[in-house]
Amino acid sequence: MFVSRNPPVLGRGCLGILTSLMLLASPAILNAAKTPVPPACGKPQQLNRIVGGEDSTDAQWPWVVSIQKNGTHHCAGSLLTSRWVVTxxxxxxxxxxxxxxFSVLLGAWQLGNPGPRSQEVGIAWVHPHPVYSWKEGSRADIAVVRLEHPIRFSERILPICLPDSSVHLSPNTDCWIAGWGSVRDGVPLSYPQTLQKLKVPIINSEICGRLYWRGAGQEAITEDMLCAGYLEGERDACLGDSGGPLMCQVEGTWLLAGIISWGEGCAERNRPGVYTSMIAHRSWVQRIVEGVQLRGHSYGSGPSGLRIRGYRAARGTPAA
Structure with missing residues (x-):
């Protein structure tokens, strides 16, 4: 490229035209500068009670949020974008x-000591799935929550990915749940209420359907549900974990596979946790939530039976 060593001096007329053009262009330039690129979903930036679970580490699950009702933990949820939570x-x-x-508390590893880097924001409105019937065990137990204002992302506050259309969860796939719910039936998580985590394998839907069988024509496990956990019991989600994530990892990226929905009791034998499938409701969420990110995989089978093809970016009992 040729650049004149001594550019010509602009006259008053030329300078005025140039100034006007710059002023006209400046709003667009400023708006572009104000639009931050969202961080990659499902990628924790590591720093430094679920029944039978264990303490998570700080910032291990930066998309897990506490939905507070009148200042007290009520349910959990997952951050999808700077303005939307799913629960x-x-x-x-x-x-x-x-x-x-209601309000949403983000970036709080310990509810009893959320720390100065946590953020709390009010809820503008809640959009439940139109098919949900408000009965225990109903299908389509999912809602998206619009925050009053966008949150600021940080190493403790990041979005999770949704699985794209190529992801299919096979039985025995190891996934994780996290939440601040009861450690046993009637036993709340003790202070400082550290976020709990638990590895749970996906359970064959036919087996789960038989376990929760209610008679002909009364299937408890619908096509938009999936089951995970241990048939022997002892480890499970519980009251207060509702709305939290069932998370599966694909090539180092965490996908939101399901939402903690319901179950009979907590950690009882032959009563595994039942989750709302995000694969079944991904399209509905995409229609409402702008900017949600999707991820998948490009080849063959993933670890522990997670069958995935292609790549694209773009529990407890019902609460009173």
Whole structure:
């Protein structure tokens, strides 16, 4: 490229035209500068009670949020973008028109000591799936939550990915759940309420359907549900974990495979956790939430039976 060593001096007329053009262009330039690129989903930037679970580490699951009702932990949820959280619809039973009762706490590893880098934001409104019937064990137990204002991303606050259409969860796939729910039936998580985590294998849907069989024509496990956990019991999600994530990892990226929905009791034998399938409801979420990121895999079978093809970016009982 040729550059003149001594550019010509601009006259008053030329300078005025150039200034006007710059002023016209400046709003677009400023707006572009104000639009931050969202961080990659499902990628924790590591720093430094679920029944039978264990303490997680700080910033291990930066998309897990606490949905607070009147200042107290009520349900969990997962951050999708700077403005949207996804959770279980049943968390808002009877309070759907009272968003002022709720807030979302992000970046808090310990609820009893959230720390200065945590953020709390109000809820603008809640959009439950239109098919959800507000009954225990109903299909489509999912809701997206619009925050009052965008949050600031940090190493403790990041979005999780949704699985794209190529992801299929096979039985025995090892996934994880996380939450601040009870450690046993009727036993809340003790102070400082450190986020709990638990590895849970995916359970064959036919086996789970038989375990929860209610008679002909009364299938408890619908096509948009999946089961995970241990048939012997002892380890499971519990009250207060509702709405939290079932997370599966693909090539170092965490995908939101399901939402903690329901179960009979906590960690009882032959009563595994039941989750709302994000694969089944991905398209519905995409229609509402702008900017949600999807991920998959390009070849063959993933670890522990996670069958994936292609790549694209783009529990407890019902709460009162």
């Amino acid at each position: 279980a619809a049943h968390c808002f039973k009877g309070t759907l028109n009272k968003p002022f009762q």
